[in-house]
Amino acid sequence: MTKEGKKIIFNVIKIMIGCFVFAVAVNMFALPNKLGEGGVTGITMILYYTHNISPAVTNILFNAVILVIGWKLLDKQTILYTILAVGILSVFLKFTEGLQFVADEGIVAAIAAGGLMGLGMGFIMKGEGTTAGSMILAKIMNKFLGWKVSYALLFFDIIVVITSLSVIGIEKFLLTIVSLMISTKVLDFILEGSNPKKTVMIVSDHYEEIALAIDQKISRGITLLNGVGYYKREPKKILYVVISRDQLMAIQNLINDIDPLAFVTISDAQSVIGEGFTREMFIDTEETGDSY
Incomplete structure (x- = not known):
């Protein structure tokens, strides 16, 4: 089997896992506890509460319209995976309708629903798809405005949740906000990992000493x-280093000890691909201490 064929199979598996987890979150935790949700899922839940219409049906109907918009603005591969995800999600929403867990404490349901929704969306996006709805809008914001997908998704979701306030009430509304925040953090964790990288740029007349110390004490490669x-x-020499978050304090102390007047900028790196860093899920790489 070709490399591209294996990639497609892995993506489909990730999408299927993500859709199942998301469907369980909706039917087992969100609906029985009358929680809201953002995007199209939130609208389908409102219709379920008010008219008892199955989310499995409304999920396809509403997303069909948004998929037309996405077809014009996003790459065709993402849209094709998304069409697959929407279809599979509707099947799993129907398949898991009998699962219900009514929590004694609403916060338990909010944590479970938010965590599983974030996990499900993370797997779907790792499979290069989306759940359509606000996810497509978030992808568009990421592509054209540079917004982080998770925060763009939260923005659109909160808009829908606010409209559901009159249906679910203030207590469930607040629990839904908690659920959305949790799903955003879990989605961040899935997309960026538990230890996101930082980029550090250092301008100093003592660049040789700083570079040597970084190499010897922190074991990270440096670009000059x-x-x-x-x-x-x-003329100035600029050191460019990519580090793990847990190395941030060490490099700050190191620079300050050598040159307290050094000019330093520190930024988040949403994704780092290359030797010495994790490339993708299902692909193992070995830490070598080199960065580029």
């Missing part, structure tokens, strides 16, 4: 860049 100060037009 050439720069020019705008005001005095003096």
Whole structure:
């Protein structure tokens, strides 16, 4: 089997797992406890509460419209995987309709629903698909405005949740907000990992000492860049390093010990691909201490 064929199989498996987990979250935890949700899922839940219409049906109907929009703005592969995800999700929503867990404490249901929804969406997006609805809108915001997918998704979801306030009441509304926050954090964890990377740029006259210390004490590779100060037009050496979050304090202390006047910028790296860093789920790489 070709590499592309294996990739497609892995993506389909991830999408199927994600759809099943998401369907369980909706039918087992969200609906029995009358929680809300964002996006199309939230609208289907409102219709279930008010007219007893199965989310398995309304999920396809509403998403069909949004898929037309997505077809114009997103790459065709993502849309094809999304069509697959919407179909599979509707099947699992129907298949899991009998599962119900009514929690004695609403917060338990909110945590369970939020955690499983975030996990399900994470697997679907790892499979290069979406659950359509606000997920497609979030993908569009990510592509054209650079928003993080998880936060764009939260933005659109909160808009829908606010409209459900009159149906689910203030207590369930607040629990739904908790559920959305949890799903956002879980989705972040799935997409970016438990230890997101940081990029550090250092401008210092003591760059050689700092680079040597980083190499010896933190064991991270360094890229040396050439720069020019705008005001005095003096040449500058810039150190560029990619580190793990737990190495941040160590590198800050190291730089401060050598050159307290060094100019340092620290930024989040949403994704780092290359030797020395994890490439993708299902692919193992070995830490080598090199960065590029």
